[in-house]
Amino acid sequence: MLNLSLLTPALALAGLALLILLADMLLPRGRERWLAHLAWISCAGVLCLLVRGLGDPAALGRGTLWTVDPFSQFFQTATVLAAMLCLLLSLDYRDLPRRQAGSFSALMLLSVSGLMLLTAAHDLLLIFISLELVSLSSFILAGFERSHPKSNEGAMKYFLFGAFASAVMVYGISLYYGAAGTTRLDAGAPPDPLLILSLLLILLGFGFKASLAPMHFWVPDAYEGAPTPVTAFLSIAPKIATFALLLRVYGAFFPAGRYGLQALLGLLAALTMTIGNFTAFFQNDVKRLLAYSSIAQAGYLMIGLAVGTPLGLQGAMFYSFVYAAMNVGCFAVVQAVGREGGYGLDAFNGLAKRSLGLSLAMAFCLLSLAGIPPLAGFIGKLYIFAAAVESGQYALAVIGVLNSVASVYYYFRIAQRMFLREAKGEPAALAVGPYVYGSLAAAVAGVLLLGVHPEPLIAGVRASARLLP
């Protein structure tokens, strides 16, 4: 059964992206900003479409290469929401070439529609194509400030790692085809060595996108060089969508326990957390620091996968939603501060005197990333660590808790600079654009509300943690 109508939201978004590209050619010069507005409005429209379809049996089902189930709907909603907030951030970002607002928005939307396809794919063909759609558009987005040497260099490194990882992944897919006789993931192939090898090579490709530890080298460079709204986007949307894919492939289709991958996944989780956190200690550039922090956060999410129980699945889902809110908040503040002072940690000195609201928002997001109650990050970590303890994987839970304790140090380094240090010279008020305020407000509201009142999201996660076979 083709069931193409199941993919309406993703295809609508892709169509809108092409429409924006077309309009870019027809619009008179100087009106490119309309297209940037059109982009976030399209995201909002698709979000409405998705929310309307939540829990609607007509929107669920299986197609030839895709399965739309509550699980994929949850991740699609989270991805589109995060992308919309990042598009809002980009409206106030000055360094993007103005004339290219149309192609920037179109690339963002194409990348998001690739991510939406990714969360619903159950066939390696669709997985490969949507992953490449995401990768190719993010390579270009990362290098969008063409006059900026750092942006070019970050994009180049991102591209080289990305192309390498996808070549390895395609080789893995070809071996999978040999072992299973099909590219469908639900073939239920027996765990013979060829299949395990192919699953490992495919994991390498996915791990690159999700920035898991041995494949994380591109992350700090690409994040530091990319325009800040793009950094925010790259740190959230591809990561959570790839986690949806990892949970689907290594949680549902090839349960790690049956294929002997559980120890490997646990090891990856521990390695990712530890490397991310301990390298973040030594960073003096905020975007780089947040890049390592996002690697560490991927490690916490990975625990949910390594545990492999329904509770672990729910924990990873909850945490990825919360993670999106926290990171949007952090990068909104980083963008506002970085516009004048650059991205060094020193730019945050005495921020509380210049804009108390901004520094409080940043503090909330950082404390939430560190997992301090009563913020949303705490509930998410509690959920994941509880899942690890419940399934008897005490080592993972202990490593996770130790890592969160250690991470408090570098998150507080920023907070300490904002509140306790004096800025150089007279503290001048910070000019912040209205769109940055808008998405910052949405993110902080999420972090605070989901922290003190997480029940609605927990109920949503419980209802969505259902994968169609």
Place this chain on the structure above:
Amino acid sequence: MTLAHYLAVAALLFLVGLFGALTRRNIIGILMSIELMFNAANLNLAAFDRFLHPGGVAGQTLALFTITVAAAEVVVGLALLLAIYRGAGTVYVEDYNLLKG
């Protein structure tokens, strides 16, 4: 010619590509090595299709898509390379060291 021959050639091609991608210093060289890896996968797909699943089309379809996507990837890569070459004036990876830490 049996399946094993094809698989051996593909594996060799993949390893040559892997070695090149990890050791080359010139970005064009790295790109070429990555292409070798993609083509190893294509060879695998075609061989499996012919010997294990004759009459099936999934492998050939995937190979066609891989060829197309690999071409698109190279286009993006060369565009990025051109942008960076204009600024830095070099195509050797060890000269790209603005970002570190």
